[in-house]
Amino acid sequence: MASFRLLSLTAVVLVVLGLVGVIVRRGPLAQLIAVNVMGAGALLLFGGVAARDPAGDPVPHAMILTGIVVTVAATGAGTALIRRLHALEVYDAGLGDESGSASGGGRAAEGDR
Amino acid sequence: MSSGTRTATLDRVRVTVTVIGGLVLVAVLVAAVLAVPPEPAPVADRARARLGATGVDHPVTAVLLSYRVYDTWLEIVVVLAAAMVVLLVARRADVSGVVPPRRPEPLQARYVHLLAPVLVMIGVFLVSRGTHTVGGAFQGAAVLAGAALLVWLSGGSGVATVPFHLETALLTVAHAAFVVVVVGTAVVGAPLAYRGTAAAVIVVVVELAVTVAVAYALAVVFLGARAAGAGR
Numbered sequence: 001m002a003s004f005r006l007l008s009l010t011a012v013v014l015v016v017l018g019l020v021g022v023i024v025r026r027g028p029l030a031q032l033i034a035v036n037v038m039g040a041g042a043l044l045l046f047g048g049v050a051a052r053d054p055a056g057d058p059v060p061h062a063m064i065l066t067g068i069v070v071t072v073a074a075t076g077a078g079t080a081l082i083r084r085l086h087a088l089e090v091y092d093a094g095l096g097d098e099s100g101s102a103s104g105g106g107r108a109a110e111g112d113r
Numbered sequence: 114m115s116s117g118t119r120t121a122t123l124d125r126v127r128v129t130v131t132v133i134g135g136l137v138l139v140a141v142l143v144a145a146v147l148a149v150p151p152e153p154a155p156v157a158d159r160a161r162a163r164l165g166a167t168g169v170d171h172p173v174t175a176v177l178l179s180y181r182v183y184d185t186w187l188e189i190v191v192v193l194a195a196a197m198v199v200l201l202v203a204r205r206a207d208v209s210g211v212v213p214p215r216r217p218e219p220l221q222a223r224y225v226h227l228l229a230p231v232l233v234m235i236g237v238f239l240v241s242r243g244t245h246t247v248g249g250a251f252q253g254a255a256v257l258a259g260a261a262l263l264v265w266l267s268g269g270s271g272v273a274t275v276p277f278h279l280e281t282a283l284l285t286v287a288h289a290a291f292v293v294v295v296v297g298t299a300v301v302g303a304p305l306a307y308r309g310t311a312a313a314v315i316v317v318v319v320e321l322a323v324t325v326a327v328a329y330a331l332a333v334v335f336l337g338a339r340a341a342g343a344g345r
Contacts, residue, residue, distance in 0.1 A: 004151055012142040020135040024128050045146075053153035058160050058172030062181065065173070065251045066188040069327055072255075073195035076334030080199040083342035 007048030014041030028085065032078045039071045168312030170245040177249065178316045182305055186291045189323060196284055196330040199337035207277045208336035217267040225267035232260035240324050244316065250323040257324070258331035265336065272332045284333065287326035290319050 014037055021034025043064050050060040160172050160180060167179035177185050200206070217225075236256035243249030264271040275283070294315055295304050307315050 005147075008146040008149065009143060012139060012146055015142065016135045016139045019138070020131050023131045049149070049154070052151055053157045055157070055161075057154055057157035058176050059154070059156050059181070061173045062176035062184075065177065065249070066185060069251055069255070069331070070188055070191050072331060073192045073334055076331070076338050077195045077198045077202075080202045080334070080338035080341040083338060084202045087342045 003051045004048045007051060008045055011041045011045035011048060014038070014044060017041075028078075028082045032075065032082065035078070036071065036075060039067070043067050043071070166308040166312070168307075168309060168314075168316050169243075171243065171247070171249075173247075174243050174249050174316070174320075177251075178319055179307075179312065182291075182319075185323070186288075189287045189291065189326060192327055192330045193284055193288055196333045196337070199334045199341065203337045203340040203343075205337065205340055207275065207280045208333050208340060209273055209275065209277075211265075211273050211336045211340045213266045213268075213339070222268045225263050225269070229260055229264050229269070232256060232263070236260060236324075236328070240320065243320055244313075250320040251327060254324045254327035254331065257328035258335075261328070261332040262335055265332075272329065273336060280329075280333070283325055283329040285326070287319070287322040290322035294319060 018034045018036070018038030018041060021037060022031050025031055025034060046060040046064045046067070050057040050064075157172075160176060163180075164170065164172060164175055167175040169175050169179065200208070236253045238253075239248040239256060240250055240253035241248075243253070261271045265273055294307070298304055298307050298315075
């Protein structure tokens with residue numbers, strides 16, 4: 001009961017912190033992390049709702065499980081887009097060259113942020 | 114006034130507005146959360162009461178693979194879509210030959226060499242527990258994907274040597290299993306309306322397929338994300 005209130009109020013804070021982060025931060029990586037903070041808040045709310053039941057409500061628990069896997073997959077897809085964008089920016093800035101496809105991997109790796 | 118100062122002022126306005134809006138949103142959401150009744154939802158008891166018909170002994174697994182199996186199916190498709198997005202962005206058909214960011218330390222390589230079989234055993238153990246107690250396909254798949262990434266980061270190739278056709282099969286096996294189950298149950302009775310002994314078999318088969326597909330898709334997503342930064 002008490003943990004339901006504590007978890008759901010913490011979830012609210014995380015969701016809003018993440019949303020503010022998405023809007024305020026410039027830079028896609030920071031925004032991706034902020035989206036993850038929002039997602040953590042949403043999952044925590046499910047945890048709080050499940051904690052109302054003394055034995056743990058199985059329905060929100062199952063939502064958390066699938067939610068975590070979807071979050072990880074979405075984060076990976078976002079990371080791929082960010083890395084691709086970064087590789088293109090490096091190329092557009094003239095740091096790449098025509099033979100870049102062979103050595104491009106190493107160069108992009110050095111340019112990691 | 115230079116454009117730099119104007120940008121800085123605009124930035125300050127944007128941050129201030131966002132923070133104020135955030136505080137308002139906190140108030141609204143706190144009110145919403147406090148309006149939720151603290152009593153347990155009746156659906157929990159109903160989920161536990163009908164457990165006998167689902168063919169499994171653990172309510173969370175019953176929710177995932179029986180009561181709300183549509184949800185799990187969609188979730189499998191989302192993970193598959195994420196893997197496809199990453200492969201498209203990386204302009205690759207598979208993730209074979211993707212190299213990790215740096216050469217592993219000798220100690221790390223040796224340690225992971227010893228650890229990997231244990232991690233695989235833990236993953237399989239978690240999956241095998243799914244039908245009767247805490248554990249299941251998603252937890253097991255996460256451990257297996259983590260093990261694959263750890264091996265890859267430590268100099269082993271692992272999923273980075275899987276050929277294209279096998280990769281396609283591994284990524285789509287869960288979706289295929291769901292399609293077979295939907296068509297099969299639709300022929301016999303109503304789509305996804307399985308219970309009793311048949312349900313026990315269906316749940317175990319689907320759970321194994323979900324484990325393979327989710328574990329492999331997560332590994333592909335992270336290897337593909339690595340590959341997406343290479344070249345122009």
